[in-house]
Amino acid sequence: MPEMTPSAVRELERRIEQIWEIGQRLGLRPLPVHFEIVPATVLYEIGAYGLPGRFSHWTHGKAYQVQKTLYDYGLSKIYELVINSDPCYAFLLETNTVLQNTLVAAHVMAHADFFANNAYFVQTRRDMVDIAALHAERIERYEFEHGKAEVESLLDAVLAIQEHVDPSVPDGIDLDTSGRPRRTHSPYDDLWALDDRHAAVQQDDERVARRSVLKPPEPIRDLLWFIHEHSPVLDDWERDVVAIVRSEMLYFLPQIRTKVVNEGWATLWHARIMRELDLTPDEHVEFARLHAAVVQPTGRRLNPYALGYAVLCDIERRYGTEHLFLVREVETDVSLVRNYLTEELVEDLDLYLYERRGDELVVVDKDWQAVRERLASELGGNHIPVIVVEDGDYLGNRELYLRHVWDGRKLDLPWAEKTLEHVFRLWGRRVWLETRTDDGTEPLLLSYHPREGHRRLR
Secondary structure (H helix, E strand, O other), X not given: OOOOOHHHHHHHHHHHHHHHHHHHHOOOOOOOEEEEEEOHHHHHHHHHHOOOOOOOOHHHHXXXXXHHHHHHOOOOOOOOEEEOXXXXXXXXXXXXXXXXXXXXXXXXXXXXHHHHHOHXXXXXXXXXXXXXXXXXXXXXXXXXXXXXXXXXXXXXXXXXXXXXXXXXXXXXXXXXXXXXXXXXXXXXXXXXXXXXXXXXXXXXXXXXXXXXXXXXXXXXXXXXXXXXXXXXXXXXXXXXXXXXXXXXXXXXXXXXXXXHHHHHHHHHHHHHHHXXXXXXXXXXXXXXHHHHHHOOOOXXXXXXXXXXXXXXXXXXXXXXXXXXXXXXXXXXXXXXXXXXXXXXXXXXXXXXXXXXXXXXXXEEEOOHHHHHHHHHHHOOOOOOOOXXXXXXXXXXXXXXXXXXXXXXXXXXXXXXHHHHHHHHHXXXXXXXXXXXXXXXXXXXXXXXXXXXXXXXXX
């Protein structure tokens, strides 16, 4: 398709102004948005990397190749891409029609409103676009200093566990809750060291303090934080890479937790705004076709736009528009489903549970409460198993003991064992992982060390 002409760009600019006037009149309070019209290669590159200018890694290139191939063959298309920042950055495809980009702009405005007002986005870095570029520069410098292969090996390991972070653990917090103060250093430490008895007591205190830090009184969910703070083998530059991945993952986490409610919010308001624009009859028909495609159910995958849109429309019908804005402020995908997915919605959306039996897919349950619980267990990043740190000095050998918080879902053991190899790269000592057998009845202990390979103990 041809690029947008100058006259088409001017018409789009006029419509974006109208969209902002209508949206604000309807109650939206978005962050400011900077729009850019870009070719497909740029749009899909940003979509694959997550942020413009982010560090390079083969997983990003793989994602780009998949998305771009699907676009080239007409199998998939990214209509909108907006970055949570201040101002937000929104990218419009240059081959879209004016109407398509008008719809995208209305959708983007609602996203910018969600970013500005949802509680889970309050702590995100609004300058992450600039921060990511600085991160990329540092990693590029490390590649020059230590070699690309070494840096890529480290990134492979860190990215393998990037989801295991905890936003309740801010950067730099001291998790030693044992109540023991950290020892302070003074210019007279060498004099104190002359007293053998004092030195022995001091060494004992330091061993106890180290033990209390490495064996936390409560399990720690932020695996990246723990490795960054306590790994016995990482150099300073390697710790910096761990910190980079962790900070960027914390930025993306609210988007993972609010995919359904965020997309549902944007879909609801783009529909409402577009209906108030002065469109031609042909454009109204085209808009209806585009909107129907957005909320169309898919065969084997949940459409977050459709689910979020249906639930939010039902909330407004039952509780009113004021309550709808409250939902936008406080809900995640899990709370939205638990609090507002009704039996009628499950039936209207034709939601059900299915499983593969041999070569066939078989519907196994259509009970609305079972569907709700399954959705709640898989949305918002809940499909990722919870792995906690139990002990960073296991058996007194600085070995790392992790535990899988069992919720009835078994681990993919070959995948888990490969991940333990990556964790060993970061910890440098034997790594243990406690889980359960497939039926959940017996404990199963996995361990890895390069000298002995993988072990499974019951």
